[in-house]
Amino acid sequence: SILGWKEYELELMRDRNDNVVVVCSIENFDPMGVHTGDSITVAPAMTLTDREYQRLRDIGIAIIREVGVDTGGCNIQFAIDPDDGRIIVIEMNPRVSRSSALASKATGFPIAKIAARLAVGYTLDEIPNDITEKTPASFEPTLDYVVVKVPRFAFEKFPSADSTLTTTMKSVGEAMAIGRNFTEALQKALRSVERKGSPFAFTGEPGDKAELLRESVRPTDGRINTVMRSIRAGATPDEVFAATKIDPWFVDQLFLIHEVAGELADASGITRELLAYAKRHGFSDAQIAEIRGLREDVVREVRHALGVRPV
Known part of the structure; x- marks a missing residue:
């Protein structure tokens, strides 16, 4: 087969x-x-x-x-x-x-x-x-x-x-997005689908790791979000690959997105370098606001004040 x-x-x-x-x-x-x-x-x-x-x-x-x-x-x-x-x-x-x-x-x-x-x-x-x-x-x-x-x-x-x-x-x-790298294009495309729950969420309890990995075995319309939740719950790249057979390179890219979200959450404040780093990996103002516990318009104002704009 x-x-x-x-x-x-x-x-x-x-x-x-x-x-x-x-x-x-x-x-x-x-x-x-x-x-x-x-x-x-x-x-x-x-x-x-x-x-x-x-x-x-x-x-x-x-x-x-x-x-x-x-x-x-x-x-x-x-x-x-x-x-x-x-x-x-x-x-x-x-x-x-x-x-x-x-x-x-x-x-x-x-x-x-x-x-x-x-x-x-x-x-x-x-x-x-x-x-x-x-x-x-x-x-x-x-x-x-x-x-x-x-x-x-x-x-x-x-x-x-x-x-x-x-x-x-x-x-x-379908929705298509263009980015300088895979993580940016992926996150933009997930948002462009304009369907509730399609973009990655990085707050709240992800759920039980074992149960999420079992769910990831069955390919569904929301499997990529289930995989991200399993990563947030502590799954390793090998465990994700074993469950989904998604190429390890793509799995590593999902882990990279998770790491950037972690850096956003742990940072003492929003700096120009941190915002530019998040934007390079496709994070929207709404996602950054959710992770930091701020309003979206506040993040937008800070971003403009720091001179981080689309190119």
């Missing part, structure tokens, strides 16, 4: 001269077993080694040629065994897909628009890049930021529905 393996996607485009570009790599936060539309996803892929990425790239280019996508784009999904690096191709969609829309928004590379031009005979080197206005579409996009997509569920409207996430997609929408 490939349940528990890491899941990745590549978006590729090919023209009539057999030029192929990889537009974007996407990594699923949840392991195999959860539909990619129901998983938190990250672009570019965070935990791939360069050798693994080049292998996926070579396989993807071979697939788009073998299937016969002469012009246009495709989406290819892979599973990688975290123990030995074995790669299995899950599926290939020779069309513009939901992931293509995410890749377009994440990179600024208009996949559908370019696919239409390729279909009427243009080649990638003849199509200008709308973002740089200097390079052609044959240059693969390079990201110096992180994009996180968080799915939006509506189980509250269907009380009898099973909230367990499986290979059948159950989300009704």
Whole structure:
């Protein structure tokens, strides 16, 4: 079984001269077993080694040629065994897909628009890049930021529905956020879902560690919040990984968010350095106010007085 393996996607485009570009790599936060539309996803892929990425790239280019996508784009999904690096191709969609829309928004590379031009005979080197206005579409996009997509569920409207996430997609929408690092983009995306209980909470009793870890085994719409509560209750990275099979790198990032929240709570006062540090990891004024026991407008006034503003 490939349940528990890491899941990745590549978006590729090919023209009539057999030029192929990889537009974007996407990594699923949840392991195999959860539909990619129901998983938190990250672009570019965070935990791939360069050798693994080049292998996926070579396989993807071979697939788009073998299937016969002469012009246009495709989406290819892979599973990688975290123990030995074995790669299995899950599926290939020779069309513009939901992931293509995410890749377009994440990179600024208009996949559908370019696919239409390729279909009427243009080649990638003849199509200008709308973002740089200097390079052609044959240059693969390079990201110096992180994009996180968080799915939006509506189980509250269907009380009898099973909230367990499986290979059948159950989300009704999604929110995307951009940050300088994963922690910032993740926290912004969780808030952007605009659903009560979606952003991380750092006050109050988290609950029993053992019970929270047992809950984390079952993938649900709120599992990431359950994992954070288990971390607050004293769970170790190894315990979280054993329960969820979420890649250790992502688990470490959740622990980093928890550590920043702890530093905010323990600090004797709010300094410019502390506020900037919290903002770099995606903490909102409301979260900082909750942690410090202040009103949100007070935190905002202090932040402005210290000169910490969005850039």
